[in-house]
Amino acid sequence: MALGLRNGTLPWACLGAVIVTTAGCSTTANQAPMAADLVAYPTYSGAYDGFTLTIDERFDSFDETLWRTGDGAVGGESMCRFHPEGVAVEDGKLKLFVREKSVPGSWSFDHEQEKGPYDYVCGELRTRDDVTFHYGRIEARMKAPNRDTASGYISSLFTYRFDKDPGSSQPDSTEWEEIDVELEGGRPDKFQANLIYGKDTWEWWRTRVYGAWEDKIEVGPVDEWRVFAIEWLPDQIRWYVDGDLVKTLKASDIDCDPECVAPQELPTPIPDNPTTIFMNFWIPVDDVQDYFGGNKVRNQYPMTAEYDWFRYYTWDGSTATEPS
Numbered sequence: 001m002a003l004g005l006r007n008g009t010l011p012w013a014c015l016g017a018v019i020v021t022t023a024g025c026s027t028t029a030n031q032a033p034m035a036a037d038l039v040a041y042p043t044y045s046g047a048y049d050g051f052t053l054t055i056d057e058r059f060d061s062f063d064e065t066l067w068r069t070g071d072g073a074v075g076g077e078s079m080c081r082f083h084p085e086g087v088a089v090e091d092g093k094l095k096l097f098v099r100e101k102s103v104p105g106s107w108s109f110d111h112e113q114e115k116g117p118y119d120y121v122c123g124e125l126r127t128r129d130d131v132t133f134h135y136g137r138i139e140a141r142m143k144a145p146n147r148d149t150a151s152g153y154i155s156s157l158f159t160y161r162f163d164k165d166p167g168s169s170q171p172d173s174t175e176w177e178e179i180d181v182e183l184e185g186g187r188p189d190k191f192q193a194n195l196i197y198g199k200d201t202w203e204w205w206r207t208r209v210y211g212a213w214e215d216k217i218e219v220g221p222v223d224e225w226r227v228f229a230i231e232w233l234p235d236q237i238r239w240y241v242d243g244d245l246v247k248t249l250k251a252s253d254i255d256c257d258p259e260c261v262a263p264q265e266l267p268t269p270i271p272d273n274p275t276t277i278f279m280n281f282w283i284p285v286d287d288v289q290d291y292f293g294g295n296k297v298r299n300q301y302p303m304t305a306e307y308d309w310f311r312y313y314t315w316d317g318s319t320a321t322e323p324s
Contacts, residue, residue: 054136139227
């Protein structure tokens with residue numbers, strides 16, 4: 001099964017994370033079907049106050065009603081092109097690969113532009129464009145490649161939206177909203193917890209005026225199985241590793257009230273629009289590898305990042321609360 005709830009309590013059209021409604025669908029709040037058969041960490045229960053499980057993905061097969069593969073690349077920072085050959089669902093796991101294989105130049109439907117040739121294939125899984133998510137808890141058990149054979153890479157779990165700013169009077173105004181878990185080959189005992197926000201630019205460096213909300217947090221080996229989670233609420237974002245709260249970012253920290261704290265120049269909101277969810281795995285270009293991703297000197301291809309399961313819980317509340 002691709003979605004545990006499909007064989008459990010809910011048909012796909014009833015899953016609350018999706019902007020789809022079907023008359024007669026119902027579920028009991030805070031149920032966590034089949035959590036007992038998940039491999040996670042010793043205290044894992046799969047139930048959280050204020051959240052209802054709506055997607056329980058075990059990667060037993062590729063669910064085309066939920067996922068699709070990416071065909072772009074990560075701006076000028078990536079040395080590889082996302083390609084279907086970089087994604088496999090097998091042995092009950094999602095596997096994303098980086099392979100040493102030439103990719104000719106071609107049109108990217110994701111980026112709506114022509115892409116030049118690449119010497120490496122890499123993998124990206126993303127939710128379908130018609131499947132969107134709002135406030136909730138995002139959770140995945142994931143593992144980066146072994147540090148002895150992979151020293152330069154980025155393996156991720158994140159939300160991403162780049163679309164028209166609904167609050168702008170300008171017809172062409174765009175808004176970039178992104179919340180990340182990023183694992184890097186150069187820091188195999190840390191992960192990076194990010195909020196990236198910007199307007200009217202696709203260039204990462206231009207988002208810096210809204211603040212650099214990116215922390216590299218020591219958590220122990222990320223080339224072993226760990227459960228990473230993001231709780232996205234209207235007034236704060238919280239990051240967890242194996243059930244431990246490791247970072248909280250509140251709206252009051254980033255709203256420039258009463259004034260911005262340098263180097264931030266403009267207020268940053270907590271993302272408030274429906275979004276898609278991504279998991280990807282790629283290698284950085286030489287120009288950035290020594291400060292982001294890691295030097296690729298020990299990379300042995302093909303490399304694999306693995307995802308054992310993915311869960312999404314919709315948020316039940318009307319106001320954000322402190323974690324219990």
